[in-house]
Structure formats: structure tokens, C-alpha cells
Amino acid sequence: MKFAKKRNLIIISFAVAAALFIVIWSAIDYMGHRFYPLEYLSEIKDNSAKYSLEPAQVSAIVYEESKFDPDVVSSQDAIGLMQILPDTANLLAKELGIERLLRDDLFIPSVNVKFGTYYFRQLLDRYNGDVDLALAAYNAGFGAVDRAEKQIDNLPKETQEFVRRTRETERVYITLYSDELEINRDDFNKQHLNFIELTAVVLKKIPSKN
Secondary structure, eight states, X not given: OHHHHHHHHHHHHHHHHHHHHHHHHHHHHHHHHHHSOOOOHHHHHHHHHHTTOOHXXXXXXXXXXXXXXXXXXXXXXXXXXXXXXXXXXXXXXXXXXXXXXXXXXXXXXXXXXXXXXXXXXXXXXXXXXXXXXXXXXXXXXXXXHHHTTTOGGGXXXXXXHHHHHHHHHHHHHHHHOTTTTTXXXXXXXXXXXXXXXXXXXXXXXXXXXX
């Protein structure tokens, strides 16, 4: 009789723990999707495929550059989702077969993502597929990366932090949107965040009362 009661208590304890885990996981998953939205999916996927990029990586760049706000303009006049400088866009326009590009065109998500992904592909090729260097160049310019002798540690802290954040955010998007971004199983297993890692990332996004 005592054994049966102990067994039932163990079963109930496991059931409660499992239910609590499900509730916590659901809450973290909900907050994760809220803090890390995924918009303009077709533009991201189509251009990622066209330029042989990882859609989760592009999503991370968009998030870190603009939080998916197509109307944002930086103090340096970088525009839109992927924060494209008009001067850079004008240099790339002919390569993309665009004869006339207006500044306001960069506010159009399809145009902005096209330029951003094309430019990032160029940077990856320039640095032989080194993602960290390409991200650093996307943030600070390839001239700065070259002057730093292609050493991330030699670049400004702001750029180092951009690279770190973007790499982490890529893993967040792999974890939260594996189906939408069509992440293959091997890549998911290698790069996704586990429950504790995702929880830590999400909790950092909750505004402090102080």
C-alpha cells in the first residue's frame, strides 16, 4: 500500500513538472515570436535563394538593422529593412539591371531586400565565405575590415557587437521559424538554441522597470 502511494506521488510529481514545463515553454515560445517577428517572408526567401544565402541569416540582418521596419532611416541616411545607403545602392543598381533608382525606392521592401542580399552576397564572396567578416563589412564597410587586416578584434566595439548579435539572432530565427524558413534538419540540430539558451535570450528582451 505504501509502495502504491509512493508510486502515485512520483507519477503526479512528474505530471506536474511536465505540465509546468509545457506552460513555461509555451510562454517562452510566445514571447520569442513577439520579440523576434518575421515579416516580408517571400522577399527574404526569394532573394536568399537567388543569391545563395541562408534565409535565417538574412532575417537576422533585417532584425538587427531595422527590427523589420521598412520606413526607418539612420543618422547616416541608411534606409529601410536592410539599411541601404543610397550611394551604395546607386553603385549596385547597374549590376542589378536597374537603370533609374530613386532614394524613395529603398523604402520598398522588395527593392531594399534585393539590394541588401545582393550586397551581402558580394561581401561573402570578397571574404571567401567568412560570415563574421562579411557581417562586419556590412556594418562598418569593407574598407574598415581591410584596414583592420580582417581581424574582428581590431574593429570598433560597435561592429564586434553587431557581428555577435546577428549571429545569435540567426540562431533565434532558426529555432523559432524553422518551418517558415525551411531550415533543414541537420542545420537545425547544429544551430538551434536549446530551451535554456532561448529562455535567456527572450528574458533579456523584457524591459526592466528600472
